[in-house]
Amino acid sequence: CSASVLVQLLVVNRFRRLLPSVMxxxxxxxxxxxxxxxxxxxxxxxxxxxxxxxIFATTRNPDKAEDLTQIQDNRLHVLRMDxxxxxxxxxxxxxxxxxxxDEGLNLLINNAGIWTSYAVNEEPNRVALQNIFNTNTTAPLxxxxxxxxxxxxxxxxxxxxxxxxxxxxxxxxxxxxxGENTSGSGHNxxxxxxxxxxxxxxxxxxxxxxxEPEGILSVAFCPGWVQTDMGGKSAMITVDESAAALVNTISxxxxxHTGAYLRRQGNKIEF
Ligand code: NDP
Numbered sequence: 001c002s003a004s005v006l007v008q009l010l011v012v013n014r015f016r017r018l019l020p021s022v023m024x025x026x027x028x029x030x031x032x033x034x035x036x037x038x039x040x041x042x043x044x045x046x047x048x049x050x051x052x053x054x055i056f057a058t059t060r061n062p063d064k065a066e067d068l069t070q071i072q073d074n075r076l077h078v079l080r081m082d083x084x085x086x087x088x089x090x091x092x093x094x095x096x097x098x099x100x101x102d103e104g105l106n107l108l109i110n111n112a113g114i115w116t117s118y119a120v121n122e123e124p125n126r127v128a129l130q131n132i133f134n135t136n137t138t139a140p141l142x143x144x145x146x147x148x149x150x151x152x153x154x155x156x157x158x159x160x161x162x163x164x165x166x167x168x169x170x171x172x173x174x175x176x177x178x179g180e181n182t183s184g185s186g187h188n189x190x191x192x193x194x195x196x197x198x199x200x201x202x203x204x205x206x207x208x209x210x211x212e213p214e215g216i217l218s219v220a221f222c223p224g225w226v227q228t229d230m231g232g233k234s235a236m237i238t239v240d241e242s243a244a245a246l247v248n249t250i251s252x253x254x255x256x257h258t259g260a261y262l263r264r265q266g267n268k269i270e271f
Pocket of ligand 1: 032035059084222
């Protein structure tokens, strides 16, 4: 009997990617910038997951987030959070804490981001640079720091490494790669965006190293070139395709993934 259980475990492990229903998923998730685009796609994808107990979908303007607020599901909590505003992040923390408390937060997804046109041969604009860094780089660190007590609670419950325990996922971009930089090929107005995402990758890696003793994963993803307001209509994949791949890959995480910079399917990107 124990031999047959062992064989079943080996088979499940071998085909983990093909068996989403048996994959370990988080039960509590918070997603920033969840009112549209990839953030909204991730909310919808996680609502399909049976293990989910609470999804905290944050947006800087809940009154205008009709696509989010029209979703009828009592596991969904729509909260206000402007990732540039520390007091709104702390207010969101208090609200999440009131709902989950000792249970802790399994998965934080730093998704909110902006793209700003900026090229080396244009007028220097310090304010524009500060703004994109504030949203794409500074905010994911501040949000992670403020929510760390809840992520820690979840990590301290023990168990295998993974998003079902404790993880911080940062939605970066392939444009943050220094090694794969092809700036001339249609992306020459993206220097500010590239810089902000490369710095986000460094933040992610530092969190991976610093939080490793506590069993908290830190990962960065490129979600693909996605049909959103940012990606444009001619982008290669739909929001649903991107979100499904991200949720699937997140469910495969174990200790070896911490510190990784990944494509949505889980293959590594050169830093
Ligand atoms: P969208 O422009 O469609 O959505 C961006 C989201 O971020 C919106 O919900 C927006 O909210 C939110 N946001 C922006 N600033 C703030 C802020 N200060 N506080 C709170 N929320 C904020 O972009 P995508 O969905 O395409 O992008 C999501 C992530 O994926 C970003 O980090 C982006 O860099 C990354 N990415 C996207 C790619 C693509 O092809 N689409 C490719 C590679 C990476 P609001 O509606 O209030 O503005």
